[in-house]
Amino acid sequence: SAVISQKPSRDICQRGTSLTIQCQVDSQVTMMFWYRQQPGQSLTLIATANQGSEATYESGFVIDKFPISRPNLTFSTLTVSNMSPEDSSIYLCSVGREAFFGQGTRLTVV
Amino acid sequence: QKEVEQNSGPLSVPEGAIASLNCTYSDRVSQSFFWYRQYSGKSPELIMSIYSNGDKEDGRFTAQLNKASQYVSLLIRDSQPSDSATYLCAVNSGGTSYGKLTFGQGTILTVHP
Numbered sequence: 001s002a003v004i005s006q007k008p009s010r011d012i013c014q015r016g017t018s019l020t021i022q023c024q025v026d027s028q029v030t031m032m033f034w035y036r037q038q039p040g041q042s043l044t045l046i047a048t049a050n051q052g053s054e055a056t057y058e059s060g061f062v063i064d065k066f067p068i069s070r071p072n073l074t075f076s077t078l079t080v081s082n083m084s085p086e087d088s089s090i091y092l093c094s095v096g097r098e099a100f101f102g103q104g105t106r107l108t109v110v
Numbered sequence: 111q112k113e114v115e116q117n118s119g120p121l122s123v124p125e126g127a128i129a130s131l132n133c134t135y136s137d138r139v140s141q142s143f144f145w146y147r148q149y150s151g152k153s154p155e156l157i158m159s160i161y162s163n164g165d166k167e168d169g170r171f172t173a174q175l176n177k178a179s180q181y182v183s184l185l186i187r188d189s190q191p192s193d194s195a196t197y198l199c200a201v202n203s204g205g206t207s208y209g210k211l212t213f214g215q216g217t218i219l220t221v222h223p
């Protein structure tokens with residue numbers, strides 16, 4: 001299984017600001033996935049990040065709110081833009097057929 | 111919309127008992143099925159994957175898949191207090207986009223001594 005590192009592990013942010021979350025994998029992967037887990041809820045896929053192409057967003061998620069970069073086969077970033085308290089969640093990146101997850105980023109917006 | 115439904119919880123079993131977790135899914139073309147364990151404050155951890163009809167055993171865990179009934183289950187034998195966690199059922203929803211999963215809402219399992 002891949003080793004996935006996410007940064008930051010947690011953050012408290014002011015509403016209206018943006019936070020960029022980094023995901024680093026120890027091997028090259030074609031696709032990386034970004035999920036959100038709202039408090040007390042299950043995981044919801046935000047988008048699929050392919051290297052060399054635009055990310056593919058799921059229904060309910062838009063690029064202006066969650067821009068994603070995928071500069072190479074081992075790294076991706078997710079930005080949560082213009083944050084509101086409703087964005088308080090755990091954000092997780094995953095790779096692989098069996099979705100191995102990083103440790104997640106716990107975001108609190110105040 | 112593709113859906114994954116898990117049996118409502120929370121589920122409480124005594125130590126040493128069998129815990130049974132169930133999941134149904136709506137997308138008939140799904141080919142890959144997973145069970146994750148998530149401890150409070152931690153990220154999900156894969157414990158079982160199953161791709162073919164029938165049973166798959168790994169230690170104290172057995173996953174069962176019935177594609178005709180669109181049903182997948184997880185049995186935990188000899189349950190231990192350390193098994194207390196939220197269990198998430200997930201189904202591949204991306205066709206050839208492996209790793210694109212739809213998750214159920216989770217079942218909270220408590221194993222009491």
